[in-house]
Amino acid sequence: MKNKLLVFILILIGAVAGFFILSFHSKSSADNYPVPFSHYVHTTVHKIKCVNCHRGVETRELAGIPNIDYCSMCHSTLINSKSEREKIIYQLVKENKPIQWKVYYQVPDYVFFSHRRHVKLGKLECTDCHVDMTKQDSPDLKGFSQIIMPLCFNCHQRKNITTDCGDCHH
Amino acid sequence: MPRYGMIIDLNKCNQCEACITACKLENNVQIVSKENADMGRAMFWMNMLTISYTRNYPDIRSESLPMLCMQCDEPPCIKVCPVRATYKRDDGIVAQIYPQCIGCRYCMANCPYTVKVFNWFKDEQPVENEKTCNPDVSVRPKGVVEKCTFCIHRLQKAKEQAKAEHRKLREEDYVPACAEVCAAQAIHFGDLDDPNSNVSKAMHDYRKFTLQEELGTKPKVYYLSAKTE
Amino acid sequence: MDINRRDFVKLVGGSLFGLAIGSAADAVLKLPKSAEPVLYNGPRIESWKLTACTKCPGGCSLRIRLIDGLPVQAFGNPKSPINEGGICPLGLASVADLYHPSRLTSPVKKVNGEFKPISYDEAFKILSDNLKRIISEKKENEVFIVAQTESKLRSDLFKKFSSVSNFKNLIVDGFKETSAYPFKKVTGEVPDFIDWDKCDYLLNFGSQMTEISQNPLYFTRKINEYRAKGFRITAVQPRLTPGVSKLDDWIPLQPDQFGIFALGIAYVLLKDERYDKNFVEKNFTGFNEFKDYVLENYIPEKVEMLTGISSDKILETGRKFERASVPAAYFDASVLYNSNGTTNAAAIIALNALKSFKGFGKIKDNPFSSGVKNETKQIEGVTFASLNEKLSGYNGIQVLIIAGSNFVFNNPNAESLKKQLGSVPFIASFSSFVDETSEFAHLIIPDHSFLERLDLLTDESMGAPSATVLQPVVNKPFFKTEDTGDVIISLMKEIKPDIKLSYENYSDYVKLWAKKIYSGKEGILINQNKPTVIEQGLRKIGWSTEQIGSFDDYWDSLMDAGGWWNPFGEKVSFNPEIKFKNVFNYKSFPMISSSPQPKNKLRLNIFRRNLDYKGNMSIYQVLVEQFGNNWKVFYKLYAEINPQTARSLSLTDRSEIILKTSKGKFPVVLVFNPTVKPDSIDVPFGLGHTVLGDTSGVNPLYFAENKFDPETGLPSFTETLVEIQGAQLRSGLLSQLSISEKKQVAEN
Amino acid sequence: MFKDVNNKKVFKMKNHHYPDEDEILLRPIYKTGKGFYALAAALSAIFLFGIYRYIRQLIFGLGETGMNEPVSWGFYIISFVFFIGISHAGTLISAILRLSKAEWRRPITRMAEVITGIVLLIGGIHPIIDLGRPDRILHIFERGRLQSPLLWDVTSITAYFTASTIYLYLPLIPDIALLRDRGNKLHKLYKILAWGYQGTEKQKHILERAISILMVMVIPIAVSVHTVISWIFSMTLQPGWHSTIFGPYFVVGAIFSGIAALVIVMIAFRKAYHFEDYLKEIHFRYLGTLLLVMSLLWFYFTFAEYLTTFYGHEPPEMRVFLYKFADGYAPYFWLMVVCNFIIPVVFLSNKKLKTIGGVLISSIAVVIGMWLERLIIIVPSMANPRLPYPTGIYVPSLTEISLFAAAVSAFVLGFMGFSKLFPLISVWEIKEGRKESVSIVTERLNEYLPSTRSTEALKEI
The missing domain is CATH 3.40.50.740 (Rossmann fold)
Structure with a gap:
């Protein structure tokens, strides 16, 4: 009886430990990022709108992630010379080295998803699918929400939009 | 709701097979290896079916029918699908949902036109074809059945474009790749229910026939016979 | 608390299990695996650029679809008068040129x-x-x-x-240049186009106009229009190609007999005196000799004996030609791939001369x-x-x-x-x-x-001069x-x-x-x-x-438009004037002594498939796969045979056999095609490259006999005799099938 | 000493049982020869090779098989129909024999039921092997579409498997109890499986009642299973498949092949385990007669099926017909006719040839013939589509052949495993038969034979 309880407690401890060990471990993976990009600094501090960088949001299927030539428009000079983070991008711009962005929000290729349709025509907010990126200070996302079919489906059903398979899948 | 259909004028078609190539490239249909092609696993969403009239040489004539999914109004394939991977849409297109398909190939067995194809292996395109993949269309994984969908991705894009421009979908907005490239202009595509569409106009022709009418599948791909007499 | 071994195992197992659950939960809540580095995650911006296709002489205008600046697909330009939005398989596949792995990337x-x-x-x-x-x-x-x-x-x-x-x-070595060669040689002038608007009868010698010609896509449309207007086309060629299949008249004839047949038609014209006397007499010398020569040698019965085309058919075709107000006897480079190609072409030109080249036209002020x-x-x-x-x-x-x-x-x-x-x-x-x-x-x-x-x-083949712009669609050359x-x-x-x-x-x-x-x-x-x-x-x-x-x-604006054409210019009828004199003086008209085909051999008719006259399409995997799709024979050479002949040889459909020529043996897959001439076996050209693109299949031309046209040096595609290994042709079979030999036997 | 179950010391004294009159039936459970291990090793090797090929197929896709277009169904579906067909041996035969109170059934029923259980499991797995995406198998339950015959199939096979397993298990209980009582190393297993059966009158009564309910229930289920399998084909538009006769045709074929398989199994174990005293020639003669009847019935159905096709003379149907009769599949077709009709009729209608050997030969022929029949039903129809495409070619690959071999060896292995756990011939039924059947049969006969009184009565008149 005692042993069983002990095993149960140990399972719990193990689970919690496993969760934390691995979450710390994966947190360190943020260091592997090419650029310690902060959405917070760009959007909240400098008041840049999403669409300014993700230019395809209202016009195309893919929102698009800008690369080094776009970054160079601001970062060709050091804006805040104290910032360590900025030096990294400044360096990259100087070397004109494309950034290997990591893409978190992706739909599989058998899904037809268009940003224009959802943002411009459907009048959805960015945060409806993505988390509030304006508060993300590091590339490691807090409270990442996965793009899975129920997410689409619930919204489509709620708003009485087509749920025909062939309208999104091909 | 439109009801999309196609008419192929065999009197105009000169079997250049551009529709086949266009279909293959537009939909990223797998190019199988030599060994597999040899076994009969070549994948074509659009195909040629050669029919020869049995008259004596040299009066003999032959006719080749571009064969694609007939997009039946009463599709035999959807009846047998155990998982609803293939179904008929409201606009008449018989769609195939690849992430849903379990690969039992029952629909292939029940297709009287033999136009469904199966991914026997995982996709291995030649390098140059990988580079020219159409980004609008998914590359199917191994083990699923696929078929012509009247280039449904073009419909999705066209609908969105029309909506963005605050207008209705025009006829020329949505045309499948095969109809677009046909040099002989033998393939007409459009809304069968709209009396003003190209297709409806071409329907009033005594040469009109469908394949295997007797099966009652009611194909939405019609042919105009080349036999004029 | 004493812990024995079993308990210890339980404890360790329990904590490991907990760890596993914990990490699994972590994986679910954390970022997805699909978060993978993408060097340049392009916005997938679509753009279109106009250019032209160089894969055949037609010069269709293309719309190239570019994704993020890289060409992905090709479509026809609907504004172009040549193709009006159409495109052929070769053009569709040709985008792969740019990315082809075996392309040379530097000198x-x-x-x-x-x-x-x-x-x-x-x-x-x-x-x-x-x-x-x-x-x-x-x-x-x-x-x-x-x-x-x-x-x-x-x-x-x-x-x-x-x-x-x-x-x-x-x-x-271009299609147009080769096609023009006999005209240049005989008349010194080359007609620019067939006058579709005036012409009311087209006698087409061997040109697969909708498949391999100067402008296949334009001709495809034009012939459809022309037929819809009720005008007649007679195709004289060995194969019932798709384009011919719809025509009401097809005369199956091997290319080496075209000249004899053309002069047989000329006989009808001369005999009926329905030729353009004024034109002929005014423009050239030696017509009378020609007339005597033809009237003496090309009696329909004799032509029937040589070609196997019944004299009735010759007379019928001749009458159609002479009754037409604007007839044209058309040929192109395809005719010349023969050991007597130029002489045959000369005979066809002579036939046109009798009707004063009415069916052909010339552009007056062609800037090119x-x-x-x-x-x-x-x-x-x-x-x-x-x-x-x-x-x-x-x-x-x-x-x-x-x-x-x-x-x-x-x-x-x-x-x-x-x-x-x-x-x-x-x-x-x-x-x-x-x-x-x-x-x-x-x-x-x-x-x-x-x-x-x-x-x-x-x-110029549209009857109006045109220029399609071929322009770079990528910013700079790849290599x-x-x-x-x-x-x-x-x-x-x-x-x-x-x-x-x-x-x-x-x-x-x-x-x-x-x-x-x-x-x-x-x-x-x-x-x-x-x-x-x-x-x-x-x-x-x-x-x-x-x-x-x-x-x-x-x-x-020319670059933006993708091309230029001038449908307003003046068209004149083709009139070679004084240079005409060579037409009937040409000494080597097709010889009457065409040797009969041996009874135990079939004729190897090497044909070119759709739109691939260079035989270079095996660069594109997609086309090589499509090569035998009609017969479901892939990556292999197939040979079409008349089922009647095959059955008499006890061969079965889609069996692999070996063909034997004087040069060697090569394997083919036999397919039954009732439209093939009973005494020949048709083999497509285009496979069998040894270094270029896909190397499957065999090039049947390598096994063809070394017969060249002495004038042009072009090889013969249809004059090889072939045996099927292991199958003996029953003697007398072909004489049943070929009228010419029947006649000969009767005469003997 | 003998009967005390809870006394552990007894168990250690192996093979010290009381001598049983049916000891030979239980001997395989206690004694295992070298041959058994050799055979098991060989079969396991084949089975594991099959598993290896299947894993390859999982990794590389169905391209590992010989299937193609248009022949998109091949060996797997053939095996599926074939094995499910054999499964009818058991339940149906044993149920019918039980129902008809044929006393000679007693040594047969168990084996028949075991065949059903094992083969149904093997056959039922085949559609999953045949799937292109077995990882999505749950889609059938998530988004199943009841109109699809494939889904009916899943349902009916599951029902049949459940019913037949119970039907196998129930008559096994007294034997398990016997084994439990005799003591064995697997005592715990037997104890659980025996469900506390002590052979009391009440228990006996309940058991017999359960068996009699099940045997009635199992017959319609069995018939339905094979009818539904035939519907997979006959619900389509394929030439050669779209036929109303297919339901009964498949059921007849299934019983036919089932009997044949049963005979083979019986003869094999008779030889291996020396059951000569239990499985006598008379059993085989009776089964042979049954086989002969089924053979004639099969021929009747086949004849009816093809004659109507021939008379109808529809072009697509005729293409398939000619392909079977004269073209590519003619050798297989005529071999099937020889195996399924000529050999059984020759051997079984002749008294001299109707020996155990003769019955064995015809059974083997029938099993081969029925496999060929599945091949001939499936492949030619797929190879000759309705539209005039070139005829498809089908050559099975190593994967398909080795998976078929694996399935067969799994069947044999399963049987061997079963024989090491439970008696292959129902001990209690034999005992019961010995005890009661003579009197029961006499009683029964007396019931329906005209009594001698009638003649006496006549005299009186």
């Missing part, structure tokens, strides 16, 4: 039998040094240039180059007709015959320059040709791929793919390739420093031609709608509806 030099990449400057130096040396040694006659290009501008540049540098041995004509007149007419002769001769060629032509593959004599090419001291090639011919080159300066270069593709036009211009400057050229590079040269259109102030850009009848009328009386600014503006 290469052969070192110890292997190609080593070198810089362009070095390559150019090697080439120019070699040419300079030849010039200094006064051996210009030992330089041969073989150029295959569908661009008239380019072939004119080659002509210019050879006349400037005195290299007179230039072979322009003049060019470098005068300079090049002396070198026109050099054909493969001279190359064959020279290669097999003792004092061989010193320098061979090959631009695009793959004549080894198109040659039954490939084995010995390869040997001979191996002995040529210096071969330079401009091929983009290493093919069967450029394999022997010592130096290759690869040309740009057609999506990377600039050119104007001209065409270290070089436009052959630029190389030739630099070569001209290098070897003749004192020459004065009005252009620095190829794009200047193209602009020079564009200036002709500009200064003519005629025609319209194809971006616009088709001209209405009213507009055409207005134009004809001198009204202009278009505002053209400076040349630079015009050039830009």
Whole structure:
């Protein structure tokens, strides 16, 4: 009886430990990022709108992630010379080295998803699918929400939009 | 709701097979290896079916029918699908949902036109074809059945474009790749229910026939016979 | 608390289990695995650019679909009068040119039998040094240039180059040039087009107009229109090709008998006296001899005996031809691939002459007709015959320059040709791929793919001069390739420093031609709608509806439009005037002594598949796969046979058999096709490349007999006799099938 | 000493049982020869090779097989129909024999039921092997579409498997109890499986009642299963499949092949385990007669099926017909006719040839023939589509052949495993038969034979 309880407690401890060990471990993976990009600094501090960088949001299927030539428009000079983070991008711009962005929000290729349709025509907010990126200070996302079919489906059903398979899948 | 259909004028078609190539490239249909092609696993969403009239040489004539999914109004394939991977849409297109398909190939067995194809292996395109993949269309994984969908991705894009421009979908907005490239202009595509569409106009022709009418599948791909007499 | 072994295991297991659950939960809540690095996650911006297709002489206008600046797909340009939005399989697949793994990415030099990449400057130096040396040694006659290009501008540049540098041995291996050869030889003039608007009967000798011709896509549409109007076409050709299948009249005849048949028709015209007497008598001498010759030798019954076409059919066809007010007997390069190709063509021209070439037309002010004509007149007419002769001769060629032509593959004599090419001291090639011919080159300066270069593709077969713009769709060339036009211009400057050229590079040269259109102030850009009848009328009386600014503006709008054409220009009927005299004097009309086919052998009829007259489509995997799709025979050579013949040989459908010719054996997959001539076996051409693209299948031409047209040096595609190994043809079978032999037996 | 179950010391004294009159039936459970291990090793090797090929197929896709277009169904579906067909041996035969109170059934029923259990499991797995995406198998339950015959199939096979397993298990209980009582190393297992059966009158009564309910229930289920399998084909538009006769045709074929398989199994174990005293020639004669009847019935159905096709003379149907009769599949077709009709009729209608050997030969022929029949039903129809495409080619690959071999060896292995756990011939039924059947049969006969009184009565008149 005692042993069983002990095993149960140990399972719990193990689970919690496993969760934390691995979450710390994966947190360190943020260091592997090419650029310690902060959405917070760009959007909240400098008041840049999403669409300014993700230019395809209202016009195309893919929102698009800008690369080094776009970054160079601001970062060709050091804006805040104290910032360590900025030096990294400044360096990259100087070397004109494309950034290997990591893409978190992706739909599989058998899904037809268009940003224009959802943002411009459907009048959805960015945060409806993505988390509030304006508060993300590091590339490691807090409270990442996965793009899975129920997410689409619930919204489509709620708003009485087509749920025909062939309208999104091909 | 439109009801999309196609008419192929065999009197105009000169079997250049551009529709086949266009279909293959537009939909990223797998190019199988030599060994597999040899076994009969070549994948074509659009195909040629050669029919020869049995008259004596040299009066003999032959006719080749571009064969694609007939997009039946009463599709035999959807009846047998155990998982609803293939179904008929409201606009008449018989769609195939690849992430849903379990690969039992029952629909292939029940297709009287033999136009469904199966991914026997995982996709291995030649390098140059990988580079020219159409980004609008998914590359199917191994083990699923696929078929012509009247280039449904073009419909999705066209609908969105029309909506963005605050207008209705025009006829020329949505045309499948095969109809677009046909040099002989033998393939007409459009809304069968709209009396003003190209297709409806071409329907009033005594040469009109469908394949295997007797099966009652009611194909939405019609042919105009080349036999004029 | 005592913990025994079992408990310990339980505890450890429990904590591990907990860890696993914890980490799994972590994985679910954390970022997805799909978060993978993407170097350039393009916004997938779609753009379209207009260019032209160089895969056949047609010169269709293409719309290239680019994703993030990279070409992905090709479609036809609906505004183009040539293809009106249509496109052929070759054009569709041709985008792969740009990305092809076996494409040459830089100039290469052969070192110890292997190609080593070198810089362009070095390559150019090697080439120019070699040419300079030849010039200094006064051996210009030992330089041969073989150029295959569908661009008239380019072939004119080659002509210019050879006349400037005195290299007179230039072979322009193009479809149009080859088709024009008999006309040039016989009449000195070449008609520009068939006058579809006037012509009411077309007797088509062997030209697969909708498949392999000057302008297949235009002809496809035009023939549909023409048939819809109720006019008749009679096709004379060995195969019931798809285009022919719909025509009401088809005369199955092997190409080597075309001439006899044409003169049989001429007999009907002469006998009925329904030929254009005025025209014939006014324009040339020797007609009476011709008339006597034909009336004596080409009696329908005799023609029937030789060709197997019943005399009734000959009479019927002859009557159709003579009754038509504007008939045309049409042929093109396809006819010439025969051991008596030129003579056959001459007979067909003579047939047209009897009706004063009514069906053909000429464009009056064609801005593309003049060019470098005068300079090049002396070198026109050099054909493969001279190359064959020279290669097999003792004092061989010193320098061979090959631009695009793959004549080894198109040659039954490939084995010995390869040997001979191996002995040529210096071969330079401009091929983009290493093919069967450029394999022997010592130096290759690869040309740009057609999506990377600039050119104007001209065409007259529509009855109106047109120019389709071929322009680069990518920002800069993918690899270290070089436009052959630029190389030739630099070569001209290098070897003749004192020459004065009005252009620095190829794009200047193209602009020079564009200036002709500009200064003519005629025609319209194809971006616009088709001209209405009213507009055409207005134009004809001198009204202009278009505002053209400076040349630079015009050039830009030409590029945007994708081409130019002039449907307003005046068309005149083709009239070769005094140069006509050769027509009936031509001494080598087809010989009456056509030898009968042996009873135990079938005729190997090598045919070209749709739109692939060069046989180079095996570069594209997608087309190679499609090659035998009709018969479901993939990556293998198939042979079509008449089921009747096959059954008499007890062969089964889709069985693999071996065909035996005098040169060797090759495997084919037999397919039953009831439209094949019972005494022949039809084999497609195009597979069997050894170095180019997909190497599956066999090139049947390598097993064909070495028969060449003595005039042009073009190989014969249909005159090989073949046995099926292991199958004995029952004697007397073919005599049942072939009327000609029946007749002969009766006569004996 | 003998009967005390809870006394552990007894168990250690192996093979010290009381001598049983049916000891030979239980001997395989306690004694295992070298041959058994050799055979098991060989079969396991084949089975594992099959598993290896299947894993390859999982990794590389169905391209590992010989299937193609248009022949998109091949060996797997053939095996599926074939094995499910054999499964009818058991339940149906044993149920019918039980129902008809044929006393000679007693040594047969168990084996028949075991065949059903094992083969149904093997056959039921085949459609999953045949799937292109077995990882998505749950889609059938998530988004199943009841109109699809494939889904009916899943349902009916599951029902049949459940019913037949119970039907196998129930008559096994007294034997398990016997084994439990005798003591064995697997005592715990037997204890659980025996469900506390002590052979009391009440228990006996309940058991017999359960068996009699099940045997009635199992017959319609069995018939339905094979009818539904035939519907997979006959619900389509394929020429050669779209036929109303297919339901009964498949059921007849299934029983036919089932009997044949049963005979083979019986003869094999008779030889291996020396059951000569239990499985006498008379059993085989009776089964042979049954086989002969089924053979004639099969021929009747086949004849009817093809004659109507021939008379109808529809072009697509005729293509398939000719392909079977004269073209590519003619050798298989005529071999099937020889195996399924000529050999059984020759051997079984002749008294001299109707020996155990004769019955064995015809059974083997029938099993081969019925496999060929599945091949002939499936492949030619797929190879000759309705439209005039070139005829498809089908050559099975190593994967398919080795998976078929694996399935067969799994069947044999399963049987061997079963024979090491439970008696292959129902001990209690034999005992019961010995005890009661003579009196029961006499009683029964007396019931329906006319009594001698009638003659006496006549005399009186």
